[in-house]
Amino acid sequence: MSPCQSCGACCATYRVTLHSDEIDDMPGGRVPAGLTEPIGAQLACMRGKAGAPWRCIALRGRIGDAVSCAIYEFRPQACREFAPLAAVSRGDEACDDARRRHRLPPLRPLAA
Ligand code: SF4
Ligand code: SF4
16 A cells, blocks of 8 residues: 555645636546636645645545545546655655654654
């Protein structure tokens, strides 16, 4: 099982920005429009749940316990590219920072 399935820290730390072409009201777009908000002519971001700290509206579950992305198959490119080795327990600086903010230990560091 990927450690991401019992984490979710990045989804409640970094606000995800995406190109408007990724949204499903554009040809070929897949990210549900209703879960995004525009931040400019060509950019949008994932909406957050009300309250602080920021948490992506598509994140389900409890951080550090059991989580899932409600739009996993259609998630933005930025989500797909974040900490690409985390699924095999190899984090990076951004992953470690997000986990630290949620009082979770870093994943195994990348080998030198
Ligand atoms: S990429 Fe890192 S911070 Fe994000 S869910 Fe996976 S382990 Fe957690
Ligand atoms: S879209 Fe999914 S993977 Fe991306 S930040 Fe939101 S919950 Fe996390």
